[in-house]
Amino acid sequence: MIKIAVISPENSLPFIKKGIRETDKYCVEYFIYEKLEETLDIYKKNFHKFDVFLTSGELGKKFLEGKLKKIIKPIYYLEIKREELYETFFKVLKNNPNLDFSKVYIDFINKENKDFYFKNIFDGKEPLIADFIIEDPKIYEKILHNHFVLHEKNRIQLSITRFSNLTEKLEKKDIPFIFLFPSEDNIKDTIEYMISEIKIAGLDDKKIVVGKIKHFDTDKNYKSILEKHIKNSIIYELGNEIEIIMIKGDFTDFTENLSGKVFSAIGTITVGWGCGDNISEARLNAEKAYEKSEAYGEEVSYFLEKGKFTALKGLRKKDVRDFGIYEKLRKLNISKTLFETLLKIYEKNIWITAEELSGYIGLSRRTASRILIKLEENCLADMTLEEGVIGRPAKKYKLNF
Numbered sequence: 001m002i003k004i005a006v007i008s009p010e011n012s013l014p015f016i017k018k019g020i021r022e023t024d025k026y027c028v029e030y031f032i033y034e035k036l037e038e039t040l041d042i043y044k045k046n047f048h049k050f051d052v053f054l055t056s057g058e059l060g061k062k063f064l065e066g067k068l069k070k071i072i073k074p075i076y077y078l079e080i081k082r083e084e085l086y087e088t089f090f091k092v093l094k095n096n097p098n099l100d101f102s103k104v105y106i107d108f109i110n111k112e113n114k115d116f117y118f119k120n121i122f123d124g125k126e127p128l129i130a131d132f133i134i135e136d137p138k139i140y141e142k143i144l145h146n147h148f149v150l151h152e153k154n155r156i157q158l159s160i161t162r163f164s165n166l167t168e169k170l171e172k173k174d175i176p177f178i179f180l181f182p183s184e185d186n187i188k189d190t191i192e193y194m195i196s197e198i199k200i201a202g203l204d205d206k207k208i209v210v211g212k213i214k215h216f217d218t219d220k221n222y223k224s225i226l227e228k229h230i231k232n233s234i235i236y237e238l239g240n241e242i243e244i245i246m247i248k249g250d251f252t253d254f255t256e257n258l259s260g261k262v263f264s265a266i267g268t269i270t271v272g273w274g275c276g277d278n279i280s281e282a283r284l285n286a287e288k289a290y291e292k293s294e295a296y297g298e299e300v301s302y303f304l305e306k307g308k309f310t311a312l313k314g315l316r317k318k319d320v321r322d323f324g325i326y327e328k329l330r331k332l333n334i335s336k337t338l339f340e341t342l343l344k345i346y347e348k349n350i351w352i353t354a355e356e357l358s359g360y361i362g363l364s365r366r367t368a369s370r371i372l373i374k375l376e377e378n379c380l381a382d383m384t385l386e387e388g389v390i391g392r393p394a395k396k397y398k399l400n401f
Helices: 010-019 038-049 058-067 082-095 114-118 139-152 164-172 184-205 222-229 248-257 259-266 279-299 317-330 336-348 354-361 365-377
Strands: 002-008 026-032 052-055 075-077 104-106 158-161 177-179 208-214 234-238 241-247 271-276 301-305 308-313 381-385 395-399
Touching: 002 010, 002 038, 002 184, 010 026, 010 164, 010 184, 038 052, 038 058, 052 058, 052 184, 058 075, 075 184, 082 114, 104 139, 139 158, 139 164, 158 164, 164 177, 184 365, 208 248, 208 279, 222 234, 222 241, 241 248, 241 279, 248 271, 271 279, 279 301, 317 336, 336 354, 336 395, 354 365, 365 381, 365 395
Parallel strands: 002 026, 002 052, 052 075, 104 158, 158 177, 271 301
Antiparallel strands: 208 241, 208 271, 234 241, 301 308, 381 395
16 A cells, blocks of 8 residues: 655635545545645654655655655645636636736746746736745745735736635735646546656566676775665676676666765776566666677676666666656656657657557556646646547647657
8 A cells, every 4th residue: 555645824724625436545644734845854753664755745745856855755735727718717817807927926936837838828918926935935925925015016917826825824925826627537547657756666666677887997896885875776796797786776876876975986897787577687687788888898887677688877868868868857757668668759759649659558548648747847748639520629739858
C-alpha cells in the first residue's frame, strides 16, 4: 500500500478531502501548516514514513524543492487546470459582462506560468499577475499586501486567489474575491497519476545493477576506496577485476551524488554498468557496457539496460542529448520507463493526442493528458487543436525536448 503525506493549510483540507477516497491502493495522512517554512520540518521529520508527498499547491512544492538539498521522496502538488480558470472567467463575465480584466488580480499566476494560463485568450487587457520569489518565507504576507494595496488604490475590482489562508483576511478588508481550488475530479486525477508514477518507479528501483572494473593498477586498494564511498552494495575483487552489486535505487543515488567523488579518489579507470531483473542479466549487461566503455577510453562510462546504452559521462552527442532529456524529465517525476516511451515519440517528430499517448504507455487517458499538460507547462511540448473535426476539437501535442 502506498503511503501519501498531504501538506496543506488548514482551510484547504476540506477541499482536498472531498477528492481523496482512501482505498486498498493507498492511505493518507494530513499535515497542517500556517507558515510556509513549516513545510520543511514536516518533510524532514516524515520522509522516511511515506512514499510520496502532496502539497496543496505549487507554492509548497517549489518552496520545498528550493530548500531541500536532496529530494528523497517525490513531491507532487495540486494545480489549477487551465479549464478551471477559464470556467471561472466565464462565470465572472456572466455576472458582470462589462468587467475590465485589467482590473482583476490573480495571485497564483506569475511570469513563469503566465503564457500557459493566458495563451490565446486575452487581446491587450490582461489581468494583473503576481511577482514573487518562491523561496521567500514571507511570501504569503507579500501576496496579501499586494491584494490590499491594489484594492486601496482602486487598481482592481476583483481578486482571484488560490491561497485558502488568505481568504479570511480578504473578507475582513471587504475585498471582492474568488477563491479558486482544484476540483474533486482534478484531485482524483492527481492521486491516480501519483500512484501510477510511484508504482512504476518502485518496480524500476528494485532491479539489480552490476558495475565492472577491469585492468586496474593492483598497487592501489580500490576495493577499500569503493567500500568507503558506496553504501548498500556488495563489492568483490578477483585478480584484476572488481564487481560492484547494488539495487537500482541505490545506484541512482550513487551516480547523482557520489560518482565524481569516488572516481576522483580512484583515478582514471574504465567502468561498465549493467542493469537487469536478476543478477545474471545485470552481469551480462555490465560486461557489454564495459566493452563499450573500453572502446571509447576513460572519457566514457556506459550504463546498459534493456538493450539501451546511456553515457554517464561522455562526448557522443546523441548519448549526451538523451541523458540531458532524461535529467529534465526526472525533475518532473517522469519515470525511466515513461522517459523511454516519450523519447521514441519525440524522435518520430509527430503530433499526438492524450488518447494516443495512453495507448503507448498503458495508462488511462486522464493520466496521459496530465503528462502532456505537465510537459507543456514546462516548455517541453507544444499544443495545438486538431482542425477539421466535428464537435469539440482534440488537443494535439508535439514534444520539443
